[in-house]
Amino acid sequence: MNDLKAQIIEQLNLQEVTPENIGNDQPLFSKEGLGLDSIDALELIVLLQQHYNIRITNPDDGPKIFHSVRSMAEYISANQTIQA
Amino acid sequence: MSEKVWIAGGGVISGIGLNLQSCLQSFRDNKPGMTAMQYLSSVHRATFPVAEVKADNATLADLARMPEDISRTALLSMIAAREAWESSGLGDISQYRVAFVSGNTVGGMDKTEDFFTEYLKNPSGGRLRQVVHHECGSITELVADMLGVRHHLATISTACSSGANALMYGSRLIKSNQVDVVIAGGTDALTRFTLNGFNTLMILDQQACRPFDETRTGLNLGEGAGYVVMVSDSLAAQIQPWCRLSGFGNANDAYHQTASSPDGTGNYLAMKAALDRSGLQPQQIGYINLHGTGTQNNDVAEGLAIDKLFAPSFPLVSSTKSFTGHTLGASGGIEAVFSALSVKEGIVYPNARFMHQMKEIPFAPETQFSTGHNFQHVMSNSFGFGGNCSSLIFSKA
Amino acid sequence: MNIYINGTGCVSPQLTAQGGPLLGTLKEYEQVRLAVVDPDYKQWIDLKQIRRMSRIVKMGVAAANLSLESAGLSTPDAIITGTAYGCLDDTGVFLTKMVNQQEEMLTPTAFIQSTHNTVAGQIALLLQCHGYNNTFVHRGFSFENALVDAILILGEGSAENILVGGMDEITNHSHQILSRFGIYKKAPVKTMDLLNSPEPGTIAGEGAAFLTLSNTKGPGCTTMLTGVSTLYKPLWEGEVIGHIVKFLESNNCTPEDIDLLVTGRNGDIDQDEMYEEVAAALFPDHPEACFKHLCGEYPTATAFGTWMANALIAEQTVPEAAMFYGNPPEKINKILLYNHHQGTHHSFILLSHVE
Numbered sequence: 001m002n003d004l005k006a007q008i009i010e011q012l013n014l015q016e017v018t019p020e021n022i023g024n025d026q027p028l029f030s031k032e033g034l035g036l037d038s039i040d041a042l043e044l045i046v047l048l049q050q051h052y053n054i055r056i057t058n059p060d061d062g063p064k065i066f067h068s069v070r071s072m073a074e075y076i077s078a079n080q081t082i083q084a
Numbered sequence: 085m086s087e088k089v090w091i092a093g094g095g096v097i098s099g100i101g102l103n104l105q106s107c108l109q110s111f112r113d114n115k116p117g118m119t120a121m122q123y124l125s126s127v128h129r130a131t132f133p134v135a136e137v138k139a140d141n142a143t144l145a146d147l148a149r150m151p152e153d154i155s156r157t158a159l160l161s162m163i164a165a166r167e168a169w170e171s172s173g174l175g176d177i178s179q180y181r182v183a184f185v186s187g188n189t190v191g192g193m194d195k196t197e198d199f200f201t202e203y204l205k206n207p208s209g210g211r212l213r214q215v216v217h218h219e220c221g222s223i224t225e226l227v228a229d230m231l232g233v234r235h236h237l238a239t240i241s242t243a244c245s246s247g248a249n250a251l252m253y254g255s256r257l258i259k260s261n262q263v264d265v266v267i268a269g270g271t272d273a274l275t276r277f278t279l280n281g282f283n284t285l286m287i288l289d290q291q292a293c294r295p296f297d298e299t300r301t302g303l304n305l306g307e308g309a310g311y312v313v314m315v316s317d318s319l320a321a322q323i324q325p326w327c328r329l330s331g332f333g334n335a336n337d338a339y340h341q342t343a344s345s346p347d348g349t350g351n352y353l354a355m356k357a358a359l360d361r362s363g364l365q366p367q368q369i370g371y372i373n374l375h376g377t378g379t380q381n382n383d384v385a386e387g388l389a390i391d392k393l394f395a396p397s398f399p400l401v402s403s404t405k406s407f408t409g410h411t412l413g414a415s416g417g418i419e420a421v422f423s424a425l426s427v428k429e430g431i432v433y434p435n436a437r438f439m440h441q442m443k444e445i446p447f448a449p450e451t452q453f454s455t456g457h458n459f460q461h462v463m464s465n466s467f468g469f470g471g472n473c474s475s476l477i478f479s480k481a
Numbered sequence: 482m483n484i485y486i487n488g489t490g491c492v493s494p495q496l497t498a499q500g501g502p503l504l505g506t507l508k509e510y511e512q513v514r515l516a517v518v519d520p521d522y523k524q525w526i527d528l529k530q531i532r533r534m535s536r537i538v539k540m541g542v543a544a545a546n547l548s549l550e551s552a553g554l555s556t557p558d559a560i561i562t563g564t565a566y567g568c569l570d571d572t573g574v575f576l577t578k579m580v581n582q583q584e585e586m587l588t589p590t591a592f593i594q595s596t597h598n599t600v601a602g603q604i605a606l607l608l609q610c611h612g613y614n615n616t617f618v619h620r621g622f623s624f625e626n627a628l629v630d631a632i633l634i635l636g637e638g639s640a641e642n643i644l645v646g647g648m649d650e651i652t653n654h655s656h657q658i659l660s661r662f663g664i665y666k667k668a669p670v671k672t673m674d675l676l677n678s679p680e681p682g683t684i685a686g687e688g689a690a691f692l693t694l695s696n697t698k699g700p701g702c703t704t705m706l707t708g709v710s711t712l713y714k715p716l717w718e719g720e721v722i723g724h725i726v727k728f729l730e731s732n733n734c735t736p737e738d739i740d741l742l743v744t745g746r747n748g749d750i751d752q753d754e755m756y757e758e759v760a761a762a763l764f765p766d767h768p769e770a771c772f773k774h775l776c777g778e779y780p781t782a783t784a785f786g787t788w789m790a791n792a793l794i795a796e797q798t799v800p801e802a803a804m805f806y807g808n809p810p811e812k813i814n815k816i817l818l819y820n821h822h823q824g825t826h827h828s829f830i831l832l833s834h835v836e
Contacts, residue, residue: 011588013532035529038343042286042589050586059286127584189596200580207657215658219565220597221620225713234713238626239619241567241597249615253626256633280579281592336560336605336614341593353611361639469593470602472614 001073008069011047012040024070029063041066048072054079086316089255090325091478092174092265094421095167097160098308098408099135102147103167104421107408108431111453116407116436118292118304124274132288134274135306135409150230155192155217156307158226160414161271164309165227168267168421172313173323180319181263183236184228185254186311187246187270189413191220194275223271236263244375244468245334246270247416248476251312252332258316265319269311269417278412279305285342293378295403296387296449298440303377306409310418326428330461330479331362337471343381348389350473351375351465355393358463358475369399369477370459371432373423374449375467376403377410386465387445398447399463402435416466420476423464427478430457484635484706485835486692487642487699488554490547491788492517492540493688493776498547503792504775504800510672513665514656514685515777526607533590534603535570537650540689541600542607545644548691549608552699558640559613560601561630563623563647565780566655567597573654600648600689613640621822623647624784628709628830635696647784648689656685664778664823666748675748675774676805683747686777690784692791698835703795705833707815708732712827718758721827725763725819728829736763740810741799743790745782745820747773755821760806768807770799783820787830790816794834 005019014034027033029041041062048054054076056065065075094104099117101107110117117135121128124136137144137160145152148162165184169177195214202210217223221239228237236257240249247270254266272278282288282305289302314329335357337350344351359366375386390398404422405411411418425431435449442448460480467473491497495508498520508518522531522539525546531539541562549557575591593599598616605614613634617626624647631643659665666682675684693699694706710728715721729735742764744756760769770793776785793799794816799809818830 015528015532037340039341039533039589039593042284045286046284046586046588197576197580200576203654203658204577204580208661212658212661216662219620220567220618221565221623224619228713236711237619237622237713238617240615241618242601242614242616243596243598253615253630256630256637260633260636262629276579276584277576277592280584280587281575281589281595284587284589284592334613334615335611336602338605338609338611341599341602341606342589350611468598469596470598470614471605472598472602472616 001069004073005069007047007051011043022069025068027068028066052076052080085261086258088317089258089329090315090320091327091329091424092313092315092323092325093168093171094312094424095164095171096310096418096421097137097164098411098418099137099306100407102139110407111433114434116292117306118409126276126279128279128283131290133292133304135304136274137307154226155223156194156273157188157190157192157271158223160273160307160309161186161223161227162230165231165267165311168311168313169231174265177232180265181235182233183254183257183263183266184224184231184233185238185250185266185268186224187240187250187413187416188220188223188272189241189243189246190272190275190278191223192217193277194273197276241413242468242472243470244412245416245466245472245474246413247310247420248466248474249334250417251329251420251476252334254314255329255332258314264316266314267311268314269420270414271309272307272411272413274305274307287379289378292437293406294437295376295378295406295435296383296442297438298442300378300380300383303379304409306411308408308411308414308418310414310421312420312424326424327478327480329476331358331477333357333361333475335473337473339471342469344385344467346385348385350471351386351389351467352392354473354475355389355463358477362477362479364461366394367397369461369463370457371426371462372399372401373419373464374401374403375465376405378405384444386467387442391445400432400450401447402433402449404433406436416474419464419466423462424478427459427462427480429455430459431455432457482636482696484632485695485698485702486704486706486791487695487702488548488552488693489691489788489791490544490551491690491785492520492544493785494518494686495775498543503796504802507802512669514651517688533594535568535594537568537570537648538594538600538603541646541648542604544689544691545604545646548644548693551701552693554642554693556608556610557642557644557693559634559643560604560610561615561627561643561645562601563617563627563781564597564600564649565618565620565623566649567618568595568599569650569652569655571595573652621780621826622711622828624781625709625711625828631694632709635694642693642695644691644693646689646691647781649687649779649781651685651687672774676746676771678748679750681749681751683749683778686779686782688776688785690788692787703835704791705835707831707833710829714825715827718755721755721759722762725759725829732831734815739764739767739815739817740813741793741816742767742769743786743816743818744769744771745773745786746771746805747778752824759819768810769805770803771805772803780822783818783828783830786818786820790818790832794832
């Protein structure tokens with residue numbers, strides 16, 4: 001999950017945030033969590049496509065999948081196709 | 085000083101016609117302009133329908149009497165601006181103090197994209213003539229130079245409300261006696277840049293869009309240009325003007341970089357400001373040409389704002405973007421012409437493909453073309469990225 | 482009606498964002514591309530928002546905030562910006578990825594931030610300002626159009642305080658491409674020698690400058706914006722001279738009433754000739770100050786010029802680094818700022834001192 005956190009930080013250009021700052025279950029989108037917004041959700045969709053070859057076509061699926069780093073990781077392992 | 089600002093004529097080129105009359109015929113025949121891409125070259129050609137102007141650049145250049153290798157944005161602008169001028173019956177343009185105020189968002193991006201393909205391979209690659217008119221303002225000048233307008237030039241870029249804001253600025257120029265005549269509106273050509281940009285936002289519909297329908301899933305991009313000719317009282321007395329621009333409102337949603345606030349705060353403020361400026365009550369508006377893009381978020385925000393302002397009695401409404409697609413910087417200009425003509429001739433434009441009532445609002449768009457309405461006042465909405473919301477009101481003399 | 486400049490803010494290649502006397506510490510360069518001196522943007526923008534902002538957005542937001550602070554205002558009634566090139570950096574990022582990735586796997590952030598109204602929209606968002614919001618993008622008239630819009634709105638009385646600004650940024654791509662048009666010097670030149678350079682070409686610049694305009698005079702106000710005019714593609718210098726005479730007349734003054742001429746000389750021997758002609762015809766004995774050796778050439782450089790002219794009136798003195806011809810006037814009541822951009826876009830801004 002640390003790799004995933006680093007990828008999120010890079011994709012979203014989160015300044016002064018390190019992977020250690022992000023809890024596995026910390027909500028990514030609520031104010032108490034990282035406070036991400038709808039543009040970030042679209043960025044994360046591209047992240048999944050780029051790094052894990054997973055395509056999300058309906059942006060409404062975002063909130064469920066991107067609830068926390070753990071929910072993202074679970075979604076990735078459930079949906080990742082084997083890559084060369 | 086001019087008390088009032090009059091609309092003396094208008095011109096439109098869009099995905100449903102190369103001039104205003106042919107656009108009207110498409111509304112009458114219920115023939116929207118969305119098709120598979122024919123002129124724009126993109127890997128998404130088979131995925132997203134678009135409302136292209138049905139002519140290649142060579143044909144447009146002939147119509148515009150301009151060179152074929154300049155930006156399509158300028159060709160479209162020239163064709164509609166000249167139609168607008170000629171419809172006004174004002175004659176020789178050089179006898180007036182004239183301003184050309186044009187909105188656009190892409191400038192010469194269609195040519196810059198081609199340039200960049202070569203330039204990225206090699207920094208000295210690409211022909212410079214492809215980027216010389218990249219700037220939005222350069223598009224305006226190409227057309228102004230052709231028209232013979234020198235007195236005042238301005239280009240406005242406030243995303244999807246650019247064309248509407250051009251009419252506002254034009255109105256101020258006339259009222260303050262800076263000029264006698266303003267040609268105001270907007271232009272935008274389809275480009276890969278905007279197509280891919282809207283695709284990243286996941287708000288492009290893979291079918292023909294369904295504005296104000298419960299099942300809507302996004303917008304279709306379009307292209308075109310639309311201009312009105314605005315004149316002062318003294319010039320209006322010499323011709324038969326269509327109607328007046330009686331009011332306008334401009335507000336910022338200040339909610340999000342691209343999305344509308346859930347309750348349409350900026351939309352409400354812009355419409356309210358337009359009503360206040362024209363001294364009207366909501367029930368005096370006969371028809372609203374909606375912003376109506378077809379995205380989930382845009383339509384619910386606009387719908388709720390209209391509900392808040394107009395309930396319990398609603399004017400007739402429709403989104404002509406269901407025919408022309410979303411023409412971005414041109415839309416405010418194109419829809420200003422449609423709205424001005426609506427007041428003049430009592431026209432209501434159809435909202436194509438409406439089937440399912442939106443659950444958030446108590447009113448529905450008109451689905452049939454109709455004439456013979458006796459409208460005193462018609463509103464045109466244009467809301468865009470950056471929170472830029474604008475609303476115009478056209479009124480009978 | 483009088484229009485007062487109640488506050489100003491500027492981010493530029495000079496140390497203009499930190500306060501203190503005008504050009505108190507002069508920044509001198511020897512290069513053909515000047516970059517702004519970045520203030521600490523975090524004093525105005527929190528980390529969550531700053532992460533998506535390109536330089537032009539940050540410098541615009543900073544200059545807007547400085548202008549409001551100096552006017553003692555938290556939120557204006559309207560925000561109007563002028564930018565010729567818009568958000569070039571994000572445009573270049575999105576365009577490059579689009580070409581290199583063959584239109585696949587693109588992300589929204591650069592596209593969203595590439596629109597020309599991004600700066601005005603971000604300022605509105607940060608200030609929660611729901612008022613009038615507009616962006617002009619007309620080459621060398623972008624800032625001037627924004628000023629005209631503001632003057633007309635103040636005149637009709639639909640707003641009391643308007644934030645007006647001009648900004649443009651240089652990027653690697655834009656500099657590379659503009660250089661190919663041959664508009665810059667072939668070799669680096671010392672900025673303090675630029676205006677006497679015997680060759681064609683100028684130096685590239687960038688920056689953001691804002692004014693807070695109002696129809697009521699604020700406590701720190703020293704200057705009125707008396708008039709703005711533009712002239713597109715004059716046929717010859719006589720047309721420019723005639724236009725200036727008429728412009729001054731319409732503002733009830735003559736060349737004799739001008740205490741200081743501020744011109745947009747940029748060190749390009751071909752382009753500066755127009756300033757020579759105008760000065761010789763109308764202002765032969767007038768002191769002249771310049772600003773593009775301080776900020777570089779760009780289409781909205783007149784925003785910097787206006788910011789500087791306001792400071793000259795406020796301080797009633799002209800720093801040596803800004804003087805071009807003659808001696809600083811003893812009293813600066815009226816300044817005429819005359820600029821042309823590439824010989825096609827001429828603009829005239831008249832500022833007057835208020836007690």
